[in-house]
Amino acid sequence: MSQPFGFYQNEIYFEGLGGVVPRFPFTYEGLESRAEAALGPSLWSYVAGGAGDELTQRANASAFERWGLYPRIFVGAARRDLSVELFGMTLPSPLFMAPIGVIGLCAQDGHGDLATAGAAARTGVPMVASTLTVDPLEEVAAEFGSTPGFFQLYTPTDRELAESLVRRAEKAGFKAIVVTLDTWVTGWRPRDLSTANFPQLRGHCLANYTSDPVFRAALDRTPEEDPRAAAIRWAQVFGNPLTWDDLPWLRSLTELPLIVKGICHPEDVRRAKDGGVDGIYCSNHGGRQANGGLPALDALPGVVEAADGLPVLFDSGVRTGTDVVKAVALGATAVGVGRPYAYGLAIGGTDGVVHVLRSLLAEADLLMAVDGYPTLADLTPESLRRVL
């Protein structure tokens, strides 16, 4: 095994001995305030904002406070192993980067998807690339190095286009397809409404569409000649209110592992499982879609139980390494980080994302060392106690 994740702490201290002041913040609040300054009001409201009065968004994060980890003694957790098996791959840790649409814009040069993919290559932490990347999916995949990447599909109403996107993702080397089910229409987002964000962002969402032969064939004039017509066509095909009747078709799209994202109800898990999916992704989209809902963490145990051995990916509210550990203890196979890495990207490009990922992993690793949980398998619901 390469050096433990917790070694990041030593690196920072060594640099400190040499008088080097850390470039990036170590708390979520620190990331937020630096990112807000870097992004400017419009992008900040898009990334930081959520649905309604953001009750669910806040509840997602505070749900982690209601669980406390028991320390175990005399365990000798000097060596930790955070590796995890997922869809036949061995990942160095349970951490992955959740899909973030138009994240490209968060980087100074506007190519943040490529910078994020570069951070995946450097850390071994997989990126789930959104359908809404600013650069085409093939260019994003080319930056992954030996780290596996997953492709997140927003299923268009044009089935042929959906098939084409999946074919391209397969060809580009993506290792799994994540179909997001909770965003065929965007939720009520007051911050985006007050900055009239979406019409502006829309122009940057199109790369995977305008580079697609099926999408292009449906246009009278090329997107280069008539970008407005391409944007209109995109708005027409983007959102598909899928039903259970569509699951067999989705399943037939690929031989790659198929994961459905946005699942919180155990009954939905059972139906998805019956439909032959390979993984369940428990998430409420970081509180960006529906407000007033259950914190995703509170939905996780029911999802895990119903998944009955099927891998469960989780996100929504993960802010620290201890959050990662708690989600694993509650049964998540892999844990997605969202906004924090977008903030790292805004602050420092690839280096900023690498910093956020390494910080999360170092904190998780050191917590497992101090509290006596040498492997992920040692973390179970019995390791936790409800504290509030």
Ligand SMILES: Cc1cc2nc3c(=O)[nH]c(=O)nc-3n(C[C@H](O)[C@H](O)[C@H](O)COP(=O)(O)O)c2cc1C
């Ligand atoms: C700015 C932004 C854009 C997002 N875009 C997508 C997307 O394109 N596809 C998707 O499935 N989820 C998207 N999500 C949701 C994330 O994948 C994830 O569920 C969410 O960020 C988790 O919440 P957290 O960031 O508060 O932890 C987006 C989230 C943010 C913050």
Ligand SMILES: CCCCC(=O)C(=O)O
């Ligand atoms: C039109 C959807 C935008 C990307 C997304 O999923 C989000 O903002 O949460």
